[in-house]
Amino acid sequence: MSEPFLRVARPEDEEQLRHLDHATWSHVHAVTARPAPDEPFFRDTCGPADHLVAELDGRVVGYVRLGFPTPLPSNAHVRQIRGLAVADEARGKGVGRALVRAAVEEARKGGFRRITLRVLGHNTRARALYESEGFVVEGVQPEEFCLDGTYADDVLMGQKLT
Known part of the structure; x- marks a missing residue:
């Protein structure tokens, strides 16, 4: 299998992305x-x-989905990772890491000062990936979500780009 090729999504990716999103969904x-x-x-x-x-x-x-933490002009200098998914058959092949790196580079090239994300506390695999790519925990909202009867922390992570 080759290295992942990264690009900006196109409208014709709709069906593949919809299927990927449905297949990878999990609490x-x-x-x-x-x-x-x-x-x-x-x-x-x-x-x-x-x-x-x-x-x-x-x-x-x-x-990887990029957005803004809020619609407020006062924090328009911050880019946020708002979603990340990798197909099961592509896990362990560097796809997630490549997407995170590309998101950080995209934000840096766009002149943003920071990039942030939110990750569930029990998602140790994703947290380890983000930490290895320079994100640090900036806050934790304990038991912020109740998922299938289990409470989960919301971990706020970020990194400075300038």
Whole structure:
């Protein structure tokens, strides 16, 4: 298998991304309900330009969604990772790491001062990846979510880009 090829998402990626999002959904990382199989992936608030996708052998196997923590002009200097998914068959092949690195580089090139994200406390694999890529824990909201009857911490992570 080759190295992942990263690019900005295109409207025609909709179906592959929708299937990927549905297939990878889990309360390990998601605080929302599983998306319906026909639920659109792209929305008015997060279209193709807000996503970087990873391809292996010509097939979309992952994405990272970028956005802003709030709509406030006072923190428009902060970019936020708002979603990350990697197909099961592509795990352990550097796809997640490549997407995180690309998100950080995209934010840096865009002139942002910081990049942040939120990750569930029990998602140790994702937390380790983010930490290895320079993110640090900046706060924890204990038992912020109740997922299938189990309380989960919301861990806020970030890194300075300047």
